[in-house]
Amino acid sequence: MTVVIFILLAGLAAANGGNDVSKGVATLGGAGVVSYRTAVVWGTVATLAGSLCSLVLAERMTALFSKGIVSAPATDQFAFAVLLGTASWIAFATLARLPVSTTQALVGALIGAGLLLTSSGSSVHFEVLGTKVVLPMLASVLVAYTLSALLKQVRRHVAKEHRCTCAGDDTPDGSYGSGTAVLTECAVHRDRAARGSRVVTAAHWLSSGAASFARGLNDTPKIVAIGTFSLIPAGMTITQVLLTVALAMAAGSMVGGLRVARRLGEDVVKMSHGEGMTANVTTAVLVGFGAGAGLPMSTTQVSTGAIAGIAGHEVGRLNLRSLRDFLIAWTATPLVAAGIAALAFLLVS
Numbered sequence: 001m002t003v004v005i006f007i008l009l010a011g012l013a014a015a016n017g018g019n020d021v022s023k024g025v026a027t028l029g030g031a032g033v034v035s036y037r038t039a040v041v042w043g044t045v046a047t048l049a050g051s052l053c054s055l056v057l058a059e060r061m062t063a064l065f066s067k068g069i070v071s072a073p074a075t076d077q078f079a080f081a082v083l084l085g086t087a088s089w090i091a092f093a094t095l096a097r098l099p100v101s102t103t104q105a106l107v108g109a110l111i112g113a114g115l116l117l118t119s120s121g122s123s124v125h126f127e128v129l130g131t132k133v134v135l136p137m138l139a140s141v142l143v144a145y146t147l148s149a150l151l152k153q154v155r156r157h158v159a160k161e162h163r164c165t166c167a168g169d170d171t172p173d174g175s176y177g178s179g180t181a182v183l184t185e186c187a188v189h190r191d192r193a194a195r196g197s198r199v200v201t202a203a204h205w206l207s208s209g210a211a212s213f214a215r216g217l218n219d220t221p222k223i224v225a226i227g228t229f230s231l232i233p234a235g236m237t238i239t240q241v242l243l244t245v246a247l248a249m250a251a252g253s254m255v256g257g258l259r260v261a262r263r264l265g266e267d268v269v270k271m272s273h274g275e276g277m278t279a280n281v282t283t284a285v286l287v288g289f290g291a292g293a294g295l296p297m298s299t300t301q302v303s304t305g306a307i308a309g310i311a312g313h314e315v316g317r318l319n320l321r322s323l324r325d326f327l328i329a330w331t332a333t334p335l336v337a338a339g340i341a342a343l344a345f346l347l348v349s
Helices: 002-020 022-030 036-057 059-068 076-095 102-120 126-158 180-231 238-266 273-293 299-309 320-348
Strands: none
Touching (some): 002 076, 002 102, 002 238, 022 180, 076 102, 102 180, 126 273, 180 299
16 A cells, blocks of 8 residues: 555656646746747756755645644555545646646545544544635635736836837838937847847746746645655655655656646737746745745646736636636536545545
8 A cells, every 4th residue: 555655646746747837837838938848848847946945945834734634644545545536636637738726636635535534533624724725725816816917017117118210110211310320229229129028038937937946845745745644654754755746746747748838828818928927927926925834825726817817907818718617627626636535535444
């Protein structure tokens, strides 16, 4: 059973990587900055760095998912059920190109298996679920949308585009107005615009890396916490469990990351270079804050809300059909994971 749990833990981490690596870098592909394959590689590297740092920077998240939601005994049966319930749904969603939340799936699986343990002295802490899980998840979507829309307006106000209106660019006869003075001014404007474009490109890459780093920081301790139920008593250290999760997550990102990346990058809203950067900044700030504060925000929902938020009040830009599909998948995630985990626990018990 310990070997099976180890395999399931690595499988869940790989499925998480395939589904979630896109949340930080889909805008790079969607805005046409770089190919999706290159974006996924960049997201994988940044996520791996966040995963390795999570042991030190996200202790409260590990504590929440190990004992804060369900006070369950550290049994192989419980760990098996939770991992199977979560991994199977995340893997299915990735194949179906649906960006879903590993956090929601884990919470659902913990509750599904945890409710069957009440007779043995464990209990589901529903009072914790409301304040530390459900509320942050629900609020994060709205906050991400609003913050992304506000940042877009601020960026427009602060970094206005410098367009060259020199004679010769827009006159039929090609004359250059007053000559050298106008040409010099035109060159200055163009040079300034080029520098601004390079700054936006660098900021987009950095913001996508920061969002991916925050995702690794947020998701890794949740998966590690479930693995500790069985693998720590079996002799593994928490560092070894974390390394297993981090490396499996990276492998899953490289193998399956393209499927969901294209869906997020193109099927929510058509975005510009600067808009993609804005969405990534929002995702990085909110998910990073949640990881440090022990609030298990869904990177999926934050990223989707941030990408949709760049449309602001222009709701007509949004692909409402894709957003509807995402919402249905988000609603089904905890329910399906809970059902599979409960059934798995009954079978192995």
